[in-house]
Amino acid sequence: MKLFRKLYMRVFFVMAALTAGILFFVLGASWRQGILDARIHGIEEIESREYLVCEQLRRENAARLGDTEGDALAVHAFREIFGTRGALWKDGRALRNDTPYLFDRGALETRCARNGDFRGLYAGSPQRVEGRWLLVFYRGRAAFAREGYSFAFYTDVTDIYVRAGRLLLCGVLFGAGALGLAAFVLYRSTARILAPLAQLRRAAEAVAAGEYDVCVPAEADDELGAVAKSFCTMARQVRAQMEALTALGEERTRLLGSLAHEMKTPMSAIIASADLLLTVRVGECERERALSYILDEAKRLARLSQKMMELTGLYVQGGQAVVLEQTRVSALLADAARAMEAALTDKGLRLRVDCRPADLEKRMDADLARSLLQNLLDNACKASDGGEIAVSADARGMYVRDFGRGIPPEELFRVTEAFYRVDRSRAQRTGGLGLGLALCAQIAKLHGWALEIESEPGAGTTVSVLWQTPGDGLGS
């Protein structure tokens, strides 16, 4: 995995760089501090030894002695106190050097004049001599109770370098070990963390291949876990959408099939009648009947087209066709009753309208809701032979009840199918297309309402349009 390698290498590189940086910084600081401490200690040692020499010479009144005696005394004292770590000069002439080294007095004098402190003491940087590291000090004007003396003194600081080298080795070994362990832990952690990505990839490939039941386990409570959950949700939604689309497709296929079938009958009648008129000499009466038949079937086709357009529009536009507004239900009932008044009067039907509470309001598309009520009232009117039709509304929903023929129970579940008619022959006489309840069901679905049909053959039918709870459909 490139992401894994990229991530792993970057983190490891940063860790290694940090480790190396910290290691060298600490070692460098330790070394510098060691040299500084050695320098300070060396200066203190020089001063204490110089004091001892001075005291010895002072006790012997060296300042009053002649050159020979004074130099002999100074050399003796210097040798006794500085031992094998100091070299003594007087007026540039070497008096004593019991050290293993030769000192360039001229260079030391120059450096002392340039870099020495106010006491005429020069402390140099570490010098490497035959594998040893030495700190060289030079006093240009020794305080020996006699004039003219200068001396060099050295401190062996090789152990500081050895210690630093040992620390470096230990640090490198420890750092390498720690980095190795960290690399291993990092490798395992990163692999474990990024494992869901591979699962996601496989799951995505499965979904692309059409397996919508796949789901990635979201064990971790992190971003990848959230992605996994989202993926599962997406897969479920895709499945649902695919199923809905499949169902819609099937329904449309069915609808088209039903439409084609429904169109076939009137078209056949129109063609037959027209053909008759064109081919056969018929009497005026037959001719009027044929033309009247053609006109009725054409109107029927027009109504079918209109209904299909309405229904198709609802299917296509879906939620976009619905404009929700706060609507007074009592007004809605009154409008629907007024629109059906003529048809009801023709059939001698009384309409009872009731709305409780009277100021009941619901969010709905008023036009679609009125179309729904009108279709229900129209069906109730067609199913009744006189009597009463009741339309009411309350907080639970709207109800249209007739006391007509009723619907056989075995056909209740199909009455909302497009073009389905319980009694085809009667529907043909009455001009029914079988689309009314399909239209009502779609309108109810768009609003999120539930359409329930209760019917008893011979007793009548009650169609309930229930508001349902908020959050269901667009009517909430």
Place this chain on the structure above:
Amino acid sequence: MNRKMRAALVTCLTAGILAGCANPPQETLVQAKRAAAAQADEGTARDAAQTDGAIAGSAAQADGAVAGDAAQADGRNLRERLGAPRTYRSTAEDEDGKLKIETDATVELPDVSAIPLVSVKPHVCTQKELAALTDALFGDAKWYDARELVTGACDARALKEQSGPFDFREEPVDPWMPQRGTVEKAYAFVVTGEGSSYRCDLTREKNGGVSVWAKRTDGTQTLPNAALCQWFGRHSMQSLYPWVPDEAAHEKAAGITGAQAKTIADDAAARLGFTDMQVAASEPVIEVLCAKSGAPTARDMGACGYLFHYTRSISGVPVTYTMIPGGSLANAGEGAVSWAYETLDICVGRDGVEEIRLENRCDITAVLADGGKLLPFSEIMAVYERMMKLQESEVFVDRRAGDGDFGAPPQTRVYRVSKITLGYARIYDPYAMDEGGVLVPVWDFFGEYDEVGADGKTKTVSDENRSFLTINAMDATLVDRWLGC
């Protein structure tokens, strides 16, 4: 980013390598003496070869150069030029009254007008020289493996016979296996043609020299375990043990006079080829068995004899002999090389040569006629009196609280200096051994001292070969004879 990371890594590595390879600025404030000596040798090797003709490989040439100088000098001898009296008297005392230095000494100077400086180097002994040496020592002798002798047994007949002197090779081997061939140290038992038997140790030193020690084991007065006996000065032993014979008894026990013994010793030295060496000091000695613990008794005393310490003499100036063998590296730093003084000690007794010790033979590489100016005697004496007090006052410091096994300091000491000499002492730099050493003129002060110990008892410590102080005659600095510098 991968490419960028790689580029960054390569850049860092390159910068690090370049920084590491960069040469630090050269600061030559300090240089090892060994390295400086090697550089000096390279630069002066050609010069040294050219000056060989003028250098006294033998003393005769040096004598001629110095003598020539003397002829051109003001006609005064050394004593006159330095203002040195024949005797010197002085008394010095410290402020506490614990230390007193009474000097009533003869001042002995070589009868020369100048003292040149002499460069010396350790002599590298060749196999031929070793063979000549062993021939001179023992002639046609039979050599035996002396391993068993080291443990105390002394029965030559039980030992394996060797066919000749040991050969030394470059490669060292286990010194406890002195098979003929390759040895570094030989422990041998020698039986001469005359029937005399000697214990003999031959040691190849690290500087290429050879140390020889041979001790007679079949003398008439020889104790059992003669190889474990040592010779001690009669004078120093007499001050410690009452059973030590006096001078007359010693001479009687020795069966030979000092003069006679010296003749025998000179003859032995001549046979060994050391014609440039003469007796610098001598002392009557007694042989004492040191194998057991505790103080020796009269029963532990074996033979009596005379020990002659030979030193070389260059241009009429002898190398001053003292009891201190040198070569001590106490308080020396790392890298110091030990180099003891040249030693030729011949002990003679009733039966002839009892013991010979030859160590650290030197070669003279150069005699610098222009040796440098010697300080006047008065200045030397001023330094002597001051430094003698300073040095010997250390004896009264109570060190019992510190590290080491120190006794209670004495109450008083009175030094009686009876001899002041001017002669050569070899000094060298332990850290620049390759340069060799230099024989420089030094003043030595010999005598004895009386000490009142912490318990109130008085003792006299006398060793005629012990120098209390050694002062460089050119700059009046003290010479540490133990260290050799």
